[in-house]
Amino acid sequence: MTQDILIRAEQLYRYYSGHCAVKNVSFDVRRGEILGFLGPNGAGKTTTMQILAGSLAPSSGQVRINDFDLLDKPKQAKQGLGYLPETPPLYRELTVTEYLAFCARLNRIPRNQQAGAIASAINRCGLKKVSKRLIGNLSKGYQQRVGIAQAIIHSPSVIILDEPTVGLDPIQIREIRELIRELAQKHSVILSTHILPEVQAICDRVQIINQGELVLTDTIAGLSQRMEATSILVRFDA
Ligand code: ATP
Numbered sequence: 001m002t003q004d005i006l007i008r009a010e011q012l013y014r015y016y017s018g019h020c021a022v023k024n025v026s027f028d029v030r031r032g033e034i035l036g037f038l039g040p041n042g043a044g045k046t047t048t049m050q051i052l053a054g055s056l057a058p059s060s061g062q063v064r065i066n067d068f069d070l071l072d073k074p075k076q077a078k079q080g081l082g083y084l085p086e087t088p089p090l091y092r093e094l095t096v097t098e099y100l101a102f103c104a105r106l107n108r109i110p111r112n113q114q115a116g117a118i119a120s121a122i123n124r125c126g127l128k129k130v131s132k133r134l135i136g137n138l139s140k141g142y143q144q145r146v147g148i149a150q151a152i153i154h155s156p157s158v159i160i161l162d163e164p165t166v167g168l169d170p171i172q173i174r175e176i177r178e179l180i181r182e183l184a185q186k187h188s189v190i191l192s193t194h195i196l197p198e199v200q201a202i203c204d205r206v207q208i209i210n211q212g213e214l215v216l217t218d219t220i221a222g223l224s225q226r227m228e229a230t231s232i233l234v235r236f237d238a
Helices: 045-053 074-079 096-106 111-124 140-152 170-183 196-202 220-230
Strands: 005-016 019-030 034-038 060-065 081-084 158-162 188-193 205-210 213-219
Touching: 005 045, 005 188, 019 045, 019 188, 019 205, 019 213, 034 045, 034 196, 045 060, 045 081, 045 158, 045 188, 060 074, 074 081, 081 140, 096 111, 096 140, 111 140, 140 158, 140 170, 170 188, 170 196, 188 196, 196 220, 205 220, 213 220
Parallel strands: 034 188, 034 205, 081 158, 158 188
Antiparallel strands: 005 019, 005 060, 205 213
């Protein structure tokens, strides 16, 4: 694995009581890129993201993060990864700062670095003016920023964002996409989504998953050319 490949997933399979949700999925995540993981509902995106994040074991296959095997060296591998699940477990009765302090401890950030890590995550995610407010009282857009802040608090090299704009209004969607672009200056990003224009707007490369299998990997420019040539491979929402 070269230094420019931060995640390598090889031949991932995942079965749910006989049903194959992820089938022979292999791909790399490169340094500095926003990689779109695009597919319709039920395609296997969340299952793949959960496997990468180490919260779900694959039935078979291997994941290496920063050259650490996720099964053999889970602590070291997970250190390189931040994860915003589709429905993040936010603690609505905590303030933003209290919640991020909890996340800093969970991520084993050394005690003398926790305040700096929390302040940096708050700053980078545009949460300064709501840092003392209860999470439960924030708008959906701000709650999503809090979810993203917990994903970057330990300065991982890659962040996984699973459907980060679902349920947001158009202004919040635009702001979250801008935030993702800013974060990508420091972290590689895997953006899991069913929204084709979202991938076209912010990603460098795209992988399309359908019925558990990767059916296409290309740059965004390459994807546009193929779509013109074949007039669409899989149907997606706007
Ligand atoms: P969505 O955006 O709708 O969540 P997805 O692309 O993320 O779709 P997955 O959630 O990974 O897809 O689901 C892939 C397939 O696996 C689907 O057929 C789904 O019904 C099935 N599946 C997912 N989780 C489970 C589970 N815990 N038990 C049984 N089947 C599951």
